[in-house]
Structures are given as C-alpha cells and as structure tokens.
Amino acid sequence: MSLHIVSSANTRQNSSILADMIYFFLHPKIHILVMVVGGLMVVGIFKIYMPALSKLSWLVNISGFYLFGFSIILLIHKRRFPPVLVWPLILFAYGIVTALINGMGTLAILFDLKRSFSAWGLFLAAYVIHFSSSDIERIKKFVYLLVFFQLPFCLHQYIVLVPLRETVEMAGEINLTPVDIIVGTFGGKMFGGGANGTLAVFLIIALSMLLSLKNTQIKSAKYIFLLALxxxxxxxxxxxxxxxxxxxxxxVVYGKDIIQNPSKFFINTILMFLLIGSLVYLFFLTKPANMNVTTQGHFANFVAKNFGDLSSKDRELNRTTVLIFWASEQRHFSWANTLLGHGIGATSTEKTGDGLAAEAAGSLSKRYPNYGIDYTSASIILWELGIVGVLLFIGWFSSVWILIKRIEYTAPASILYQINGLKxxxxxxxxxxxxxxxxxHTISHQVLFAAFMSYPIILRYRSRDL
Incomplete structure (x- = not known):
C-alpha cells in the first residue's frame, strides 16, 4: 500500500514538472528572450567565432513564428488590430498571395517566409502581451548591456580578424573588404560580408538617446563612459x-532647439560637426594603404560605385543603378508584375545546398545572374512586391511615425530621450x-528592426488590459 502511495506521489510530481516545463517553453516571454538575446548577441557571435553553431539561428526563427501564431490567435480573439499592426499583417498576407499567383512552390514560399518575416512575431507580441514597469526596466538594462558588449568585440575584430582578412585579400584568394568584419555582436562571415550596417544603426539610435538625456538624468562620468562605448x-x-x-x-535631436535657442546648443553643434567631419575624413578622404590611387581618386571611386555606373567585382549593379535597372526592365514584364511584383523570394540568390535551399533560388536571380538585383532591400521590395508593396511599406512606416508622435504628445519628460531615439x-x-x-538577409538586423518596432507599441499600449 505504501509503495502504491509513493508511486502515485512520484507520478504526480513528474507530471507537475512536465507541466511546468511545457508552460515554460510555451510562455511567450521566453520566446521573446530567445529572439532578442539570441538574435542580437548569441547568433552573431557564433556566426563569426563558432560558425559550426550558426544554425542555432533557426531557434530565433522558430521563436519568431511561434510568437507570430500566438499573437494572431489573440488578435483574432480580441478583434483589435491597431493601424501600426494592420500594415505589416497586410504585407505578410500580400507576400504569400503574390508568391502563389506567380506559381512559386510551397517549399520556396516557406523558405522565403523564414528569410523575410520570421522576426515579425516580436512586434505583434508587443501588442498582445502585457509589459510591466519592471519589464521596461529590464529592456533598458539589456540595451545598456548590448551597448557595452559592442566595443570589446569590435576591438578584437579590428586587431585580430581584420589583419587575417587583409592577408587573404592580398593573396587574391577571396574578394572581400577586410573592415566589414567589424560588426560587434551582430554577426558576419569570417571570409564574407558582415552586419556592420546593423551595428551602425544600433549605435546611432543609442547615441541619439544618450545625447537627448538631460543633465539631471545621468551623471557626467557615466555619460562620458557611454559616449566612448x-x-x-x-x-x-x-x-x-x-x-x-x-x-x-x-x-532630430538638436534641430528644433538650435532654431529656438542657437547660443545654448552652440557647443553641441560644434562637437557634432567635428564628429561628422572626422568620419568624413576617415571614410572618404583617407585612402587604404594598399590602394595605388590618389585621395581624390579614392573618393571619385566611391562616388562612382554608389551613384555612377561603376559596380563591384561580384555584381553588375550598385545602390543607384539597381533601382534604375528595375525601372528599365519593366518593359519586359506585364503591368501586373510592375504593380504586384514577382512574389517573395523571386530575387533570392540562395543556390547552394540541396533540398529546401536549392528549391528556393528565385526566378529573377536566374534571369539576371550576377546582376545583384537583391543588392538593397528597396530593390528587393520593388521586384518581389511591386509598386503596391512599396506603398504598403510607406503606409507602415507612416503609421509608426504617427504612433511615435502621439506618444510624444502625452509622454512624461523623463522618457523624451527615448522618443528621439525612436524618431x-x-x-x-x-x-x-x-x-x-x-x-x-540578416537575422540580427531583422530582430533589431522588430525589437525597435515593438518599443513604441509597448509604450503606447502596455497599460491596457487585454
């Protein structure tokens, strides 16, 4: 009898542990944690330093789709769709419909949903999940931590990884830009491209918030330390x-104040112009040591590569001509393709591997091999979603801007620095x-974008009871 009682107690205990584990793994905030910490720190570090573990990025994708499904169910149940969410939901559905209309296969559609939309569950979850004041404080602490981690990793990448890439480049083995590996925690390939643009976006947003802080909100020593980081x-x-x-x-940060009180912000203006001038000199007027060109030639080469007819070794188009090329090629397609696009994934250049990856190679990338029609996201949207897709994106960003302005009108002075960061x-x-x-194409950028889009939603709707 006693053995039966002990056995029953053990069974109940095991069942309770199992139930707790299921609850833990299904809790949406756990998946938010996986997405944010994984997407902005862990996956990027693994991608550079432990590439064998880079496939862990799929955990971020899975968490994103879980949050997407979880949030959609709650949104349908509550029948509440704020404008800031309506636009991306229409875009998601529109992307699938255009892919089906253009005859894309199921596997290709699934692959490209993962490529483009897997992080979108984050800002949907920001609306349906309640965030307490302590949650907001944790978000702030994580941003501080993320800022803190960038400099040590960037220093290591500059001192150790850049020289390795320079050696490979000079040997003529691979065509790459050595400094592109300076990406902090946002990820890159040791002998490929890196998310340096994503690092820049994050740092500028952080800098805008720091410069917007009042003297009463932060001590001078801490301010200087964060500024250096x-x-x-x-x-x-x-x-x-x-x-x-x-x-x-x-x-955004100083414009209005300078117009109203130029003398008060004179020093800030001078310091900002010194910072911009230093970067202009470093990036545009200082030629790399291994380049056999004049400074003027180096600058002219940059202008031609971005705004002229010059392109890179691995593609025919640059950031300007990629848009001109889209416009010039529309004569070969129907008006429906121009308006509605060719479907998500049509520009995908993923050709390596078997199975899913092989099936996902886009029809347009096969038609225009080595052109680089997917060089910018603006070009990808035009080719894949057409003019209608562009208008939907404009609507989405406009709704986000309107939401931020509404928050600004009612926000306490203590969070106005966050509003500037959002703008x-x-x-x-x-x-x-x-x-x-x-x-x-970059999971860290997608997660950063989704996390960024989440914050105004949290600020505006976090106090309501869904």
Missing amino acids: IVLPLFLGETRIVVVYLMVMFV VGTIIFLINMFAKSSFH
Whole structure:
C-alpha cells in the first residue's frame, strides 16, 4: 500500500514538472528572450567565432513564428488590430498571395517566409502581451548591456580578424573588404560580408538617446563612459552611411532647439560637426594603404560605385543603378508584375545546398545572374512586391511615425530621450533599405528592426488590459 502511495506521489510530481516545463517553453516571454538575446548577441557571435553553431539561428526563427501564431490567435480573439499592426499583417498576407499567383512552390514560399518575416512575431507580441514597469526596466538594462558588449568585440575584430582578412585579400584568394568584419555582436562571415550596417544603426539610435538625456538624468562620468562605448566602434569600422545617419540624428535631436535657442546648443553643434567631419575624413578622404590611387581618386571611386555606373567585382549593379535597372526592365514584364511584383523570394540568390535551399533560388536571380538585383532591400521590395508593396511599406512606416508622435504628445519628460531615439531609428531604418539588403538577409538586423518596432507599441499600449 505504501509503495502504491509513493508511486502515485512520484507520478504526480513528474507530471507537475512536465507541466511546468511545457508552460515554460510555451510562455511567450521566453520566446521573446530567445529572439532578442539570441538574435542580437548569441547568433552573431557564433556566426563569426563558432560558425559550426550558426544554425542555432533557426531557434530565433522558430521563436519568431511561434510568437507570430500566438499573437494572431489573440488578435483574432480580441478583434483589435491597431493601424501600426494592420500594415505589416497586410504585407505578410500580400507576400504569400503574390508568391502563389506567380506559381512559386510551397517549399520556396516557406523558405522565403523564414528569410523575410520570421522576426515579425516580436512586434505583434508587443501588442498582445502585457509589459510591466519592471519589464521596461529590464529592456533598458539589456540595451545598456548590448551597448557595452559592442566595443570589446569590435576591438578584437579590428586587431585580430581584420589583419587575417587583409592577408587573404592580398593573396587574391577571396574578394572581400577586410573592415566589414567589424560588426560587434551582430554577426558576419569570417571570409564574407558582415552586419556592420546593423551595428551602425544600433549605435546611432543609442547615441541619439544618450545625447537627448538631460543633465539631471545621468551623471557626467557615466555619460562620458557611454559616449566612448558608442562612438569608438563607429571609428573602427568603415560604414560610410554612418555620416548620413549622424546628420539625421543631428536634425532630430538638436534641430528644433538650435532654431529656438542657437547660443545654448552652440557647443553641441560644434562637437557634432567635428564628429561628422572626422568620419568624413576617415571614410572618404583617407585612402587604404594598399590602394595605388590618389585621395581624390579614392573618393571619385566611391562616388562612382554608389551613384555612377561603376559596380563591384561580384555584381553588375550598385545602390543607384539597381533601382534604375528595375525601372528599365519593366518593359519586359506585364503591368501586373510592375504593380504586384514577382512574389517573395523571386530575387533570392540562395543556390547552394540541396533540398529546401536549392528549391528556393528565385526566378529573377536566374534571369539576371550576377546582376545583384537583391543588392538593397528597396530593390528587393520593388521586384518581389511591386509598386503596391512599396506603398504598403510607406503606409507602415507612416503609421509608426504617427504612433511615435502621439506618444510624444502625452509622454512624461523623463522618457523624451527615448522618443528621439525612436524618431531617429524610424528614419535610418528606412534609409538603410536603400543602402543594404539586411532587412531581408540578416537575422540580427531583422530582430533589431522588430525589437525597435515593438518599443513604441509597448509604450503606447502596455497599460491596457487585454
């Protein structure tokens, strides 16, 4: 009898442990943690230093789709769809419909949903899940931690990895830019590209918030320490679009105040122009030591590669001509393709491997091999989703901007620095789509974008009871 009682007790205990484990793994905040910490720190570090473990990025994708499904169920149940979520949901459905209309296979569609949309569950979850004040404080602490980690990793990448890549480049084994590996925790390939643009976006958003803090909100020593952590990685890399991001940040953070009280912000203005001028000199007017060209030739080469007819060794198009090429090629397609696009994944250049990856190679990438039609996210959207897709993205970013402005009108002065960060981020994420393809191809960028889009939703709706 006693053995039976003990056995029953053990069974109940095991069942309770199993139930707790199931609850733990199904809890949405656990998946948010996996996405944010995994996508912004762990996966990127593994990708560079332990590439054999880089497939762990699939855990981030799985958590993203879990949050997407979880959030959709709650949204349907509550019948609440704020405009800031309506636009991305329409885009998601529209992407699938255009792929089906263009005859894409199921496997290819699944692969490209993973490629482009797997992080979107994060900002949907931000609306349906309640976030307490302590959750907000944890978010702030994580941002501080993420800022802190960038400089040590960037220093190691600059001192150790860049020379290794320079050796490979000079040997003529691989065509690469050595400093592109300065990516902090955001990931890259040892002998390929890196998410240096994503690092720049994150650092500029962080810098805009830091510069917006009042003297009463942060001690001088801590301010200088954080300023060094943010600014130094910008000088280590060679992400030239940082100059544009800084100009945007300057206008958003100081523009209104300078017009109203120019003398008060004179020193800030001078310091900002010194920072921008230093980066311009470093990025545009200082030629690499191994380049047999004049400084003027180096700058002219940069202009031609981005705004002229010159392209890289591995593609025919650059950031400007890739858009011109889309417009010129529309005469070969129907008006429906111009308006609606060719379906998600049509520009995918993923050709290596077997099975899913092989099936996912896009029809347009086969039609235009080595052209680089997927060089920027703006080009990808035009080819895959057409003019309608572009209009949907414009609607989405506009709704985010309107939401941020509404928050600004009612927000306490203590969080106005966050509002400036949100405004700067919205603009530079949009600019980034014309400079990089990270929005579609880089998991760390996708998670950063989704996390960024989540925060105004949390600020606006976190106190309601769903």
